[in-house]
Amino acid sequence: MTDQVHSGQEYFEHLIDQDSRVEPRDWMPDAYRKTLVRQVSQHAHSEIIGMQPEANWISRAPSLKRKAILMAKVQDEAGHGLYLYSAAETLGTPRDELNQQLLDGRAKYSSIFNYPARTWADIGAIGWLVDGAAICNQVPLCRASYGPYGRAMVRICKEESFHQRQGWEILYELSHGTEAQHQMAQDAVDRFYGPALQMFGPPDADSPNSQQSMAWKIKRFSNDDLRQRFVDMIVPQAEALGLTLPDPDLAWNEERGHYDYGELDWDEFFAVLKGQGPCNKQRMQRRREAHREGQWVREAAAAYAAKTSRTATSALIGA
Amino acid sequence: MASTESATTQSAGTAITPEDIAARGVKADEDIARYALMLGDDSLILAQRLGHWISRAPELEEDVALGNIALDLLGHARFFLTYAGTAWDRSEDDLAYFRDEEQFRSCRLVEQENGDFGRTIARQLIFSYYQYELYRRLANSSDATLAAIAAKALKEVQYHQDHATQWSLRLGHGTEESARRLQEGFDVLWPYVGELFEDVEPIAALGNRAVAPSSLREDTMGRIVSALEEAGMTVPDAKPAYGSDRTGRFSEQRGYILAEMQVLARQHPGATW
Ligand SMILES: [Fe+2]
Ligand SMILES: [Fe+2]
Numbered sequence: 001m002t003d004q005v006h007s008g009q010e011y012f013e014h015l016i017d018q019d020s021r022v023e024p025r026d027w028m029p030d031a032y033r034k035t036l037v038r039q040v041s042q043h044a045h046s047e048i049i050g051m052q053p054e055a056n057w058i059s060r061a062p063s064l065k066r067k068a069i070l071m072a073k074v075q076d077e078a079g080h081g082l083y084l085y086s087a088a089e090t091l092g093t094p095r096d097e098l099n100q101q102l103l104d105g106r107a108k109y110s111s112i113f114n115y116p117a118r119t120w121a122d123i124g125a126i127g128w129l130v131d132g133a134a135i136c137n138q139v140p141l142c143r144a145s146y147g148p149y150g151r152a153m154v155r156i157c158k159e160e161s162f163h164q165r166q167g168w169e170i171l172y173e174l175s176h177g178t179e180a181q182h183q184m185a186q187d188a189v190d191r192f193y194g195p196a197l198q199m200f201g202p203p204d205a206d207s208p209n210s211q212q213s214m215a216w217k218i219k220r221f222s223n224d225d226l227r228q229r230f231v232d233m234i235v236p237q238a239e240a241l242g243l244t245l246p247d248p249d250l251a252w253n254e255e256r257g258h259y260d261y262g263e264l265d266w267d268e269f270f271a272v273l274k275g276q277g278p279c280n281k282q283r284m285q286r287r288r289e290a291h292r293e294g295q296w297v298r299e300a301a302a303a304y305a306a307k308t309s310r311t312a313t314s315a316l317i318g319a
Numbered sequence: 320m321a322s323t324e325s326a327t328t329q330s331a332g333t334a335i336t337p338e339d340i341a342a343r344g345v346k347a348d349e350d351i352a353r354y355a356l357m358l359g360d361d362s363l364i365l366a367q368r369l370g371h372w373i374s375r376a377p378e379l380e381e382d383v384a385l386g387n388i389a390l391d392l393l394g395h396a397r398f399f400l401t402y403a404g405t406a407w408d409r410s411e412d413d414l415a416y417f418r419d420e421e422q423f424r425s426c427r428l429v430e431q432e433n434g435d436f437g438r439t440i441a442r443q444l445i446f447s448y449y450q451y452e453l454y455r456r457l458a459n460s461s462d463a464t465l466a467a468i469a470a471k472a473l474k475e476v477q478y479h480q481d482h483a484t485q486w487s488l489r490l491g492h493g494t495e496e497s498a499r500r501l502q503e504g505f506d507v508l509w510p511y512v513g514e515l516f517e518d519v520e521p522i523a524a525l526g527n528r529a530v531a532p533s534s535l536r537e538d539t540m541g542r543i544v545s546a547l548e549e550a551g552m553t554v555p556d557a558k559p560a561y562g563s564d565r566t567g568r569f570s571e572q573r574g575y576i577l578a579e580m581q582v583l584a585r586q587h588p589g590a591t592w
Contacts, residue, residue, distance in 0.1 A: 048379070051373065051374040051382070052374050055370075055373050055374035055375075058370045058371075058373060059367060059370060059371065059579050059580060060579060060580065060582055060583050061583075062416075062583045062584045062587070062590075062592045063412045063416075063584070063592045064337075064363075064393065064396070064397050064400070064411050064412060064415055065337075065397075066592055067370075067393060068390060068393050068394065068397070071370055071373065071386060071389060071390050071393065072386075072390055074373050074374065074386065075373060075382070075383055075386035075387065075390065078373070078374075078379050078382040078383045078386065079383055081379055082379055082380070082383070085379075120583055120592075170592070173591060173592055174592075177587075177590050177591060177592075178587065178590055180587065181587065181590055286374070286375070289375075290374070290375045290376065290377075293375075293377070293435070293436075294376065294377025294378060294381075294436070295377075296494065296496050296497055296500070297377035297378070297381075297436045297490070297497065298377055298378060299493070299494055299496075299497070300489055300490050300493025300494045300496070300497030301489050301493060302493075303493045303494050303497075304488065304489040304490075304492050304493040305489075307492060
C-alpha cells in the first residue's frame, strides 16, 4: 500500500493499463462490479449445479478406485463453488443473496449441465470435454484484472487439469476395453462434443458484452478464439483415445494453422439456455430441495452459534 | 468445519494405498480375511450411504465434509478388502462387486437409510465413536497389516468423531425442531447399536490379531451416552433388534444398496475400467 490517495476512474484505468490487479477496496466503475458479480456468481453456480450429473454416478461407479476418484472430483467442485462465492462476496454481494438468485431462477449457470449423464462413459466425456473446455476458459481468467477472481482461478485450474485427466483415462479404458465399452465411450463423445464446444458462448458476432469485458481485462480472448484453442487441443487427444469426433467438417487447415470445424446447432443452445434442456427443471428442483431440506439445519447452526457466543461473552464479563 | 483443500490432491499424497497392501506380499489366512471383510464392508456401505449427500447437503461446507468422510471410509474399505482378497486371490473389486447379499458382512447400522441430516448425524456419532475405539486397539494387533491400516484410519476417524460431536451439539442445542430430529435419529437407529459389539465368527479364532467387539462395548457405549447427554438427548430405551449377526438375514436394505452399487460392474463381467 502506498500513502498516496488514489481516487476514482483514473487510478482504476491506470491499474487496467498496467495489467495490474484491482482489489476489493479499490474504486471501480459500477458496471465493472456488476459484470464481475454476474460472471463470478454464474461461475460458482455452474460448479454447484455441475456436481449433480456426476454425483449421480458415485453410487454406481464400476470400480472402487473410480468411485474414490469421482467422489473426490465432485467434492472438488463444491470447493470451487466455495472459493468463487467468496470471491464474489468481496464485491459486496453476500453468498445468501447470490444463492437466492440461483434458486429463484434469476441467475444462470452453464447450460452444459442441463444435459443428462446417462452412462458411465458420460462421466469420462464430462471430465475430458467439459472440464477440458472449462480449463481453456479458465486459464486466461487466472490473469483477470480483479484480484480475488484471478487468485480463485489459479487454485481452481490446478484441480481442473486433474479432472480432465481422470475423464480422459475413463474414456481411454473404455475405448480399449470390450466392444460394448468402446461403443459406450463413442456414444458419450458423440453427445457431449457439440454442447462442450458451445460452453464458450455464442459466436463473437452475437456476443455483445464480450468487447467490454475484454477492455476491462476480465476476459482475455474472445469466445471463438477460445473455442478454436479447445478444438485444436481435443482433436489429437481424440485420436489418442481411438475415438472419433462427430463433425464431418473437422479438418486441419494448413493456411490458418488450426482445425476447421462445422457449424454448431445454436438453436439448440439458445433453447437449452432458455430452459428447454433435457434436465433444466430437474437440476433446479434438486437444488431447491436440498436448500429447503437443509433450512432447519442452518437455522439450528445459527441458533447454536448465537447461544454459545452469548455464553462466551457472559463468561468473559463474569456475568 | 472441514477444510476446502482439494480432496483429490490430498488423496494423491497419502502414504499407503491399496496397491501397497497387495504389494506387501502378505497373504491373509481365511480367518483374518473374513474379519477384514467385516471391517471393510462396514466402511464400504457407509461410504456408499454418505456419498449420496454429495450435492444434496444442507450447505456447501457439508457437501465437502460428508464427501471427505465418505472418501476416507472408502479408502479404509479398499485397504481391508484388498487385504482380505489376498486369502482367495481376489481383488478389492471382485469382493465389492461380485459378492451377493448373503456374503456381505456389514452391520445393519450402516445399512440404514440416511434419513434426514439429523439421522445421518446420529449414525455418524455412534459409528465414528465405535470405529475410533476399534481402530485405537486394532493399531496394536499382532497382525502387522491390520495394525497398519488401523493406525492410518484412526487419524481420519478422529476427524469423523469430531464432525459428529460438533453437529450433535449444534442440533441438540440449536432449535426445538433440530433437537427433535436428532432425537428421532437416535431412536430409529438404537436397535442396531448392539450388533456392533457381538463377537460374531471368526472373532474367537483370532486371539490378539483382532479386537473382540464385546471388549469395546463398555468404553464405547460410555462415551456415546455422554455425548448424547451433552447434546441434551435422551438415551433411547430400545432393545437390540433381533438377528445381530451381520449375516444380512434380517436386513431389508442391503439388497437395494448392492443392486445400485454393483449394477454396472455386473453388466460387464471381466471388463476393466
Ligand atoms: Fe470446477
Ligand atoms: Fe472440474
